[in-house]
Amino acid sequence: MSEDTTNSELLERVRTEVPSHLDVSEVQYEGPDLVIYTETPEQFAEDGQILGKLARALRKRVTIRPVAGQQASPAEAEGAIRAIVPDEANIQDLEFHSTVGEVLIEAEKPGLVIGQHGKTLREITQEVGWNPEVVRTPPMESSTVDNVRNFLTQERGERRDFLRDVGEKIHREPRKDVDYVRVTTLGCCREVGRASFVFHTPNTRILVDCGDKPGAEGEVPYLHEPEAMPLTDLDAVVLTHAHLDHSALLPLLFKYGYDGPIYTTEPTRDLMGLLQLDYLSVASKEGRTPPYSSEQVREAIKHTIPVSYGDVTDIAPDIKLTMHNAGHILGSASAHFHVGNGFYNVVFSGDVHYEPTRLFNGAVNDFPRAEAMVMESTYGRRNDYQTDTEKSEARVREIINETYEQDGIVVIPAFAVGRSQELMLVLEEAMREDEIPTMPIYLDGMIREATAIHTAYPEYLRDGLRRRILHDDDNPFVAEQFRQVDGGQEMREDIASGDPCIILSTSGMVTGGPIMSWLELLGPNPENTLLFVGYQAEGTLGRRIQSGRTEVALEGDRLTLACRVESVSGFSGHADRAGLEQYVEEMNPRPEHILCVHGDEQATDQLSSALYQKYNVRTYQPKNLETFRLS
Known part of the structure; x- marks a missing residue:
């Protein structure tokens, strides 16, 4: 099926789902989202239910954008927006991006810009025709947040082209029926550090994490092995969190030709950039040759598609991703992969802290289905109990x-x-x-x-x-x-x-x-x-x-x-042995298979044995470079 035919059929499908008085000029996939261009953005905004109805009918995330030329001028729009939004919101900046018909509103209190159930946002669109996007002014000045926002603003045009390319690949027809799911271990097995896995289906290869190993220069994930190569053919990368033992070597992928998306949470994107740039700085100061340049760090940021907790996101023709709070660090996530049409579900726990801390709510372990889990085991030894x-x-x-x-x-x-x-x-x-x-x-x-x-x-x-x-x-x-x-x-x-x-x-x-x-x-x-x-x-x-x-x-x-x-123990971002056991015990339903990783040999062995004996699940203590067929 050609791209034109696909878009034409999609356009007709969307038109049948919306009331006849609403214009649908064009539809386009941008990453996992379906973007509808319209000459009547104000009328779309009047109906607060239409986006939800469309998303449910099409089973896609939907964004409405005005066709170019339908908006008020930036000067007129700014005056109208400031009149609509309460003064208490403290708008700090307005940026108009005509190529995508969006206005970026930075405010100290973004909730007042959004309004109850998005009422104020709809009023803005009705009045000026621009699609508002709201960001919070950080209470503390952050050069990282500012730099990332400015960089992505500068790259909006190129990034839109990238997202359209990703969207076409995500929404293509699967080449083969899904009849297996495999995981290959490229690092962090019987060790802590260099976390990296390849997640395979007959249609898709996804890299989960790509970190270094603290204190062990030169020990990197086995990216050169056939299961990972060629890197240019990877369909996507999923990053669970920003710590360098999970994220340090992601820019290396772009050095060697990868040009696809990285899915992670928004704060992880910013922290990733901060830590990777520092990683380069430390290497330079210590006289080591950095493995990549700051340009590749920027490429990684440009190719990141943020995913919020709980959002079900298409990332491949046969895979949906949902990120859940892992309780470990800011933005850390457990990645839940739903494969095929209900064929199989796999969770990569990432690093988890099950009990709430002063900083974070405890890790989520409530998944609709999870037949298999790749689970961290950092404190998996019998006596790894942290102080209260x-x-x-x-x-x-x-x-x-x-x-x-x-x-x-x-x-x-x-x-x-x-x-x-x-x-x-x-x-x-x-x-x-x-x-x-x-x-x-x-x-x-x-x-x-x-x-x-x-x-x-x-x-x-x-x-x-x-x-x-x-x-x-x-x-x-x-x-x-x-x-x-x-x-x-x-x-x-x-x-x-x-x-x-x-x-x-x-x-x-x-x-x-x-x-x-x-x-x-x-x-x-x-x-x-x-x-x-x-x-x-x-x-x-x-x-x-x-x-x-x-x-x-x-x-x-x-x-x-x-x-x-x-x-003094008790401050770790990792669950201790009791927390790891409780995390599994309270999962409903529990996975049928658990791969214990991200722990030294004793930790992975002892946790694997305990989970098998206590909960009657099949557990494994993999080595690096093993491949597991999970279905």
């Missing part, structure tokens, strides 16, 4: 108080994304409640920028925290105690020789970055404390120090650590 959160927080307060009393400084190696923000909430509350002395909390590395991205997407945060940021004018992340280390080594030396304070610094596993300077400045002093609150992978300096090593090498020099070294 309240006890963990109490222990952190105790260590800080003890260090303060001896005029010492507490330095905490922390992942820029997730654990740092969790600790910021703990420390802000502890000072506000006089449970620890009020003192400066210095943020070194990317922590402040990552925090600003969190505030740009409060809808992905836990309910109570979201309200504090949005409605109560009580944003805990902007407390006056938090101070950015922006003066380089000279500022670090001043802090290290000054009064008691707390330092949150990247990298979380002591594999590079500013934490190395803090080790050198603070490590020889027994009054100071080095406090680990996150997972330290095998092979990292953090794991060696945590295990008792006091002699460490820093840029060729030997350093003897005399500072106090403490570890």
Whole structure:
């Protein structure tokens, strides 16, 4: 069937589904969405139910766009929009994009721009003919969010062409009947790091994650193997979250010719760009040749198609994707793949935290169907039980108080994304409640920028925290105690020789970055404390120090650590052994097959055995480069 025939038939189908007085001039797939161009956008907007009816009838996500020339001039439209939208929304900017008939409205309170059930948006379209798109002004200024938005604005024309190409591929007729589903492991099996899988059907190959391995330079996913090659023929990439052990090498795909979509959540897209650019910077500073350039990072961002939690999205002729909150970091998701017409369902858990935390609601494990699951096992050993959160927080307060009393400084190696923000909430509350002395909390590395991205997407945060940021004018992340280390080594030396304070610094596993300077400045002093609150992978300096090593090498020099070294569990973004078991126990229905990955050999073996014995499911402890036929 030719493209013209397909579009012609689709156009007639849409016209039969809408009332005769509504114009349908053209239809076009753009990525997973069906875009309807019309000379009567105002009349579409009058009927608040029409989009929902169309989406249900066509089983597609539907967007209405005006035909060029049907809109008011930007000057007229701006005046009308500002008159329609309540002043309390605090509109910060309006950008008109005539090529797609859209107006981007940035406001401090986007809910007031949207209106109840989208009423204000429809009124805008009725009045000016432009299709409004609303974004929130971040409560904290974020160069990453600004740069991504500006970049995507500049690339709107090229991106529309890309989306149309993707749309044609998604909505083509499947070449073959779906009679199998396979998963090939390209990394993170019997190890933590370099997460990567190929998900196969007779028609489709999808890459799930593409990360590096912390502390193990050169150990990358097996992308050169036949199951992954040629990379140019991959139909799609799905990214579960932004941590580098899942996302670091995605730009490498574009270096070697991949030109397709990356599906992930919107905050993951922004965090991915932040962490990948830092990954290049660290490699350069350490004298290593970066595996790709910043241009490939921009290509990855340009090719990202954001997916919101719970939205069922066509990503291939025979596969629908739904992302669900994984509770791990901002925007982290478990990816649910629905294959064929009810043929089979597979869940890639990503990294999960099942219980709610200060930052996030707990991971979702309620899937309509899930015959198989690829499941993380980071804390899968029998004795991998984390301390209760309240006890963990109490222990952190105790260590800080003890260090303060001896005029010492507490330095905490922390992942820029997730654990740092969790600790910021703990420390802000502890000072506000006089449970620890009020003192400066210095943020070194990317922590402040990552925090600003969190505030740009409060809808992905836990309910109570979201309200504090949005409605109560009580944003805990902007407390006056938090101070950015922006003066380089000279500022670090001043802090290290000054009064008691707390330092949150990247990298979380002591594999590079500013934490190395803090080790050198603070490590020889027994009054100071080095406090680990996150997972330290095998092979990292953090794991060696945590295990008792006091002699460490820093840029060729030997350093003897005399500072106090403490570890407090309970702050990890991963579920512990009990949480992983509960995650499976409370799934209904439970998967028939579970592949235990993303854990060392003991963790994957012991979790796999326990799940089989307790829940009578078939479990596997795969090695890298194994292929499993799941149906």
